[in-house]
Amino acid sequence: MNRPYIFCHMITSIDGKIDGTHKQIPERGLNAKDFYHIAFGENSYYQVDAWLSGRATSEAGFTKGKTPSVDENAALVPEGDYIAETDLSKYYVSVDPSGKLGWESSNLQYRDTQAHIIEVLTEKANNGYKALLRELNISYIIAGKETLDYELLMEKLKNTFHIETLMLGGGGVLNWSFIQAGLCDEVSILMAPFADGSASTHALFQTKEGLSEDIPVTFDLEHVEKRDNGGVWLRYKVKK
Template structure:
């Protein structure tokens, strides 16, 4: 399969959580900056062409709960994908199967990094939603009928957008779905020296009924490094399911 190299890069608490009250601790901001530098900084370890997140992550980080401005009477759009013109060299890939995110612009800003938005839809997305994306010059990919088609998505990202290296950036359900599907090559964890013990917050990997199972996966440790501000950076190669 012709697809990008995919690494999952996440910052977690000591108890493996990717969100929670520990994120409000001011000192954790120093760890978050280090996390950014590893993948996006001037001397970054990784050289990514884009990064991918789920709908909930996109909404929390970028669209902030805005509802999409849909014209239900919009003229029918052409079938298939839409590739908008952009001068940006990085892409933000947002998994949004039904078309629910309220984008207002075709790019996002993450610290010093600006990226062109690519919406990943299924056939469930409405004509009106796709028309809205076109009016905003937001690229979109159709990958699957009811459920996300991973192979189709990743092939299109490689072939149509020339994405060679893709960062997988959560949430936990999306991360685990890529691991279980065999489409994640590496896991990078920056463990910040904080915890809150909450049972209600999301972990690095999580199953979802009807989508993924708790089949164990093996990893091979590649790198351990003590970082500034009490953090530890771990890198693992993904070996695969252990059944």
């Protein structure tokens, strides 16, 4: 398969959680800045062309629960993908199979990084939502009928958008589904010095019925580094 190099880069608590009440403490903010600089910015370790997240992560981080302003009577849009024009060199890839995110602009700002949005839809997404994306100049890819076709998505990101290095940025279900599909080459974890002990918050990797299974995966440790603010940076290669 012709696809980008894919690495999962996440900040976690000591107990492996990616969200929870620990996000409210100052230490989280300090380590979050370090997490950002590992993958973005002038002196970053990775040269990221795009980063990819699931619908819930996109909603929490960017659309903030907004409802899309869909015209159910919109004129029928052409079939297939929509590739919008942009001057930006980075992309944010949002996996949103049914088309539910309330975007209001074609670009987003993540700290110092600007990126053009690519919505990943399945054939379940309705015409009105696709018409809205076109009106906003947001690119979209159709990858699958009822469920996401990961291989088709990766080929389109590589061939159409020329994405060579792709970062997975959560949530845990999306991260694990890529691991289980054999589509993740490396895992990068910034483990930060806090925990909240919650049994109900999301972990770095999680299964979801009908999407992925709890088939064990092993990793080769590539790098361990003590970071500022008590963090530890771990890099693993995924064993095939």
